[in-house]
Amino acid sequence: MAATKKKLVNWEPANVKEELLKKYPPKVARKRAKQIMINEAEGSETPEVMANVRTIPGIITMRGCTYAGCKGVILGPTRDIVNITHGPIGCGFYSWLTRRNQTDASAEGAENYMPYCFSTDMQDEDIIFGGEKKLAKAIREAYELFHPKSIAIFATCPVGLIGDDIHAVAKKAKEEFGDCNVFAFSCEGYKGVSQSAGHHIANNQIFKHVVGENDADKPGEYKINLLGEYNIGGDGFEIDRILKKCGITGLATFSGNSTYDQFASAHKADLNCVMCHRSINYVADMLETKFGIPWIKVNFIGAKSTAKSLRKIAQYFDDKKLMERVEAVIAEEMPEVDAVAADVKTRAEGKTAMLFVGGSRAHHYQELFAEIGMKTLAAGYEFAHRDDYEGRHVIPDIKVDADSKNIEEIEVEADPERYNPRKPVEEMKKLEEAGFQFKHYDGMIPDMDKGTFIIDDLNQYEADKLVELFKPDIFCAGIKEKFSIQKLGIPMKQLHSYDSGGPYAGFQGAINFYKEIDRLVNSKVWSYMKAPWQDNPELSATYVWE
Amino acid sequence: MLLRHTPKEITERSALTINPAKTCQPIGAMYAALGIHGCLPHSHGSQGCCAYHRSALTRHYKEPIAAATSSFTEGASVFGGQANLLQAIQNIFTVYEPDVIAVHTTCLSETIGDDLNQIRDKAQKEGKIPEGKHVIGANTPSYVGSHVTGFSNMVKAMAAAFATRTGHKNGKVNVIPGWVEPSDMEEIKRLAAMVGVPIILFPDTSGVLNAPLTGEYKMFPDGGVTVPELISSGDSLGTLALGEWCSADAARWLDANCKVPCMILDMPFGLKATDRFIDALRTVGGVSVPEEVMKERGQMVDFISDMHQYFYHKKVALAGDPDQLIAMVEFLVTLDMIPAYVVTGTPGKAFERRIKELTKDVPYECQVKAKGDMFLLHQWIKNDPVDLLIGNTYLKYIARDEDIPLLRWGFPILDRVGHQYFPTAGYKGGLRLLEKMLDLFLSRRDRDDPEQTFELVY
Missing domain, CATH: 3.40.50.1980 (Nitrogenase molybdenum iron protein domain)
Structure with a gap:
């Protein structure tokens, strides 16, 4: 018995946009107008969305910083690297176990530093006289305590300002130790405009310092890497289960449930499968250029997408045995998924959702909602670029502004010994002619209905306004947004950390998600907000017992 | 093991902080x-x-x-x-x-x-x-x-x-509660009202960070100290600053600049610190302590005497912030417990001195470190275990690895609720702390005691 809500009627999308903008100072309104799009997509025309631009100071953004993207997102889930934050204590503290990246370190002798937070805890004297000495000492103390195979250093804001050369310190330590790969990330929080810059910096350094370090052959058939999967709430475990069932060998995951050696051996795979295009497409490109491994976009969020992605992988390997096995797995998994979806659909059909999260999830999760008959009214990313909205074909047209220019682009060339195109040109061509798409991503917009909203870098004010105007049945974003939305009486699902739930990827994940959404949109909770006496507040002269 | 790399052997670290007991x-x-x-x-x-x-x-x-x-x-x-x-x-x-x-x-x-x-x-x-x-x-x-x-x-x-000094006293007492929970701030206001002293409490997060669900989002909820109250704090009779680390600077500023005299007290956690708070409040307010406050105090003392055997000489490891830890350590000593290891990430030799002073008669060589971290705390525990952990959620990794019950108290608590609503300050809050500790100890016995000695009545 959900509370009856008044739905928005008679609001033209253009009026909604005007409503969102009208309180802003003119300069703010002009800028936001370019980031708020009404989807008029019909056929090939997709509107241009301004994305990956600076957040306006004072406008309460959902975004975080470059350090968060680098240390928190990309390197956070790798369990056997000692990650040392070089800076005052806060950055290391806040990125300590807060992202729900699960890891399986149950193997005998496995290293797992994820429950630890390492920091140089810079003090004022380090800011004044430089922090390099303290950093060098901290690296040595970590090495002597743990003897890890790798130590990574992460710069915080003041490090860049005072000019500590963290790369030189790392290099020296690496040379001294001999058996520990020490490398650093210049991921100061002020760089770029969001977490996205941090992903790029992380990708570059991992590629430079780790990928290709282990040339030992890896056993298994149909070797793939999964890129942009972070094992939040166990997503990666579910994907691994399915891949294994299909007989596909996952070599490396960037970076959910990952180890140093996975990155080091990633160049031994024959195909790269990209989940979160935004955070990791750089590595996919570099692996192709240097080692000749092609990449495809996959999506394991949503049962149909999972099936589609598996078929795509099988098609790439062009192997009858694999194709049959994939079909058998899909046939085995789908009945349960379909049954739950059909049941939930009877209660969820026609309900509405809004998704403002990440660089891929606001797109991928629309599919899961669609599978239970729910409609997405508005969606947008927190830190994506135009290609994530409009598709990769716009990449050549994206203007590189000052904020992107200062993020290093590394030059990668074909490895003289190890470059090995995984398929002959003719075979690749044949696949493409059959409709198989490499390095392809159409972005979010083509999958959204006409008249829906696409809003980049949504802020607190606009989020509350959208909820007030549309009264969606569910709103999806992150922890900072969760409770202001719920105070409005609308259930809110975190799609960064999944609240306490998950996995939501793959077949079992889809089932979990349908049930979770059923719980949220059909909950009685939201009907308790008014006390019985509030419906009839006037006291009458007669009391019931008279 | 979650913290499988933490060695028992303690080595000197001067540059690397591991598992901090503070943030920025x-x-x-x-x-x-x-x-x-x-x-x-x-x-x-x-x-x-x-x-x-x-x-x-x-x-x-x-x-x-x-x-x-x-x-x-x-x-x-x-x-x-x-x-x-x-x-x-x-x-x-x-x-x-x-x-x-x-x-x-x-x-x-x-x-x-x-x-x-x-x-x-x-x-x-x-x-x-x-x-x-x-x-x-x-x-x-x-x-x-x-x-x-x-x-x-x-x-x-x-x-x-x-704060502005007009020269006309407002008849109120400033109370600076320090970094305590909204529920504690509410409790401090309730106690002051019971004692009958009008106060200006700042900051005051009660009503802000434990707001009701009504279907309306107020970016600025109803709670909080108001600007007129803050202005008026310069005309107050005096200031009670609860906690040297959190509150003393503001109180001293009011003293120096607005001639509002101040007393620096401990945070009112536990029996004695709450006693001193109430005593100071009635003194500066010129009132006598009413019977209902005496009754709450008496209930707390009653609880302590009834259940003393379960607290006696239990060893505790604590991580947290100086003001809270000082009050809690005193409380544990009051209960004849042993605050064996105390760590804060916040620097300050005065903290170490105060803890040493509070624990000088405890029959155990208590360890204390300011600018310490939870890695060190864990190493101490590995060398000589304790019966209870008190601190924030991050301690649950030690709690699980070493199989020690954890009383979540401090910041941040990321995996439980209640701190927003139920105070641990004052006598009522003390009762809650006692109840929680006792429950942890006795639940452990219910889990661990062999069948032969398993008991119905405690």
Whole structure:
């Protein structure tokens, strides 16, 4: 018995946009107008969305910083690297176990530093006289305590300002130790405009310092890497289960449930499968250029997408045995998924959702909602670029502004010994002619209905306004947004950390998600907000017992 | 094991902090500023700082945390953040309409050397601060002190920005509660009202960070100390500052600048600290303590005497913040328990001295370290185990590995609720602490006792 809500009627999308903008100072309104799009997509025309631009100071953004993207997102889930934050204590503290990246370190002798937070805890004297000495000492103390195979250093804001050369310190330590790969990330929080810059910096350094370090052959058939999967709430475990069932060998995951050696051996795979295009497409490109491994976009969020992605992988390997096995797995998994979806659909059909999260999830999760008959009214990313909205074909047209220019682009060339195109040109061509798409991503917009909203870098004010105007049945974003939305009486699902739930990827994940959404949109909770006496507040002269 | 790499053998570390028992200044400033009614905290730095602080506070309170940021880019980091802050002030007053913007700095803006006062004056001159609205600021460099220092700096900034001495005493007592939960602030107000002393409590996050669900989102909930109250704090009879680390600076500022005399007390956790608080309150207020307060105290003493056998000589390891730990250690000693290991990440030799003083008659060589970390605490435990852990959620990794019960108390608590609603301050709060500790000890016995000695009655 959900509370009856008044739905928005008679609001033209253009009026909604005007409503969102009208309180802003003119300069703010002009800028936001370019980031708020009404989807008029019909056929090939997709509107241009301004994305990956600076957040306006004072406008309460959902975004975080470059350090968060680098240390928190990309390197956070790798369990056997000692990650040392070089800076005052806060950055290391806040990125300590807060992202729900699960890891399986149950193997005998496995290293797992994820429950630890390492920091140089810079003090004022380090800011004044430089922090390099303290950093060098901290690296040595970590090495002597743990003897890890790798130590990574992460710069915080003041490090860049005072000019500590963290790369030189790392290099020296690496040379001294001999058996520990020490490398650093210049991921100061002020760089770029969001977490996205941090992903790029992380990708570059991992590629430079780790990928290709282990040339030992890896056993298994149909070797793939999964890129942009972070094992939040166990997503990666579910994907691994399915891949294994299909007989596909996952070599490396960037970076959910990952180890140093996975990155080091990633160049031994024959195909790269990209989940979160935004955070990791750089590595996919570099692996192709240097080692000749092609990449495809996959999506394991949503049962149909999972099936589609598996078929795509099988098609790439062009192997009858694999194709049959994939079909058998899909046939085995789908009945349960379909049954739950059909049941939930009877209660969820026609309900509405809004998704403002990440660089891929606001797109991928629309599919899961669609599978239970729910409609997405508005969606947008927190830190994506135009290609994530409009598709990769716009990449050549994206203007590189000052904020992107200062993020290093590394030059990668074909490895003289190890470059090995995984398929002959003719075979690749044949696949493409059959409709198989490499390095392809159409972005979010083509999958959204006409008249829906696409809003980049949504802020607190606009989020509350959208909820007030549309009264969606569910709103999806992150922890900072969760409770202001719920105070409005609308259930809110975190799609960064999944609240306490998950996995939501793959077949079992889809089932979990349908049930979770059923719980949220059909909950009685939201009907308790008014006390019985509030419906009839006037006291009458007669009391019931008279 | 979760913390499988922590060795028993303790080696000297001088550069590497592992598993910190503190975080940075700005989050304390943000929490304090949320205790002013109609105030939007503002983080002058990269937007990541603000995102991290909001996330941490949201996870702790399960409440919306509204706060804005100057969103520094590389350009601002080179040329200074003045333009960003000016723009932010204008946007905030236009879009969110708070009464007060409480700006705190970050390591970034501090390293650059941005001058908050100068930027505020410029905003004022340029008409970016509407009539009757306020912008206050506190310097909170992350590389000095800890989150506790940031809290203290913002509380002092509140006094400095608003407190005004008119020469006419207002008949009230300022109470600066320190970094305690909204429920504790509510409890302090309830106790003062029972004793019959009118107080100005600042900051006051009750009603802000434990707000009801009504179907309406108020960016500025009903709670918080009001600006007129803060102004009036300069005319109060006196100030009771609860906690040297959190509250003393503001109290001393009021003493020096507004001639409001102050007393620095411990936070009112446990029997004796609460006794001293009530005693100070009745003295400065010139009233006698009413029977109902005596009754609450008597209930607490009754509980202690009834259940003393279960507390006696139990060893405890604690991690947290100085003011809270001082009060808690005293409380444990009061119960004849043994606060064996005490760690705070916040620097301060005075803390170590105070803990040593409090534990000097305890029949155990108690270890204490300021500027310590949970890695060290864990190593101490590995060398000689304890019966109970007290501290924030991060201790649950030690609790699980070493199979020791954990009393969640402090900041942040990310995996339980209750601290928003149920105080641990005062006598009633003390009862709750006792009940929780006792439950942990006895649940353990119910789990571990062999069948032959398993008992119905405790």
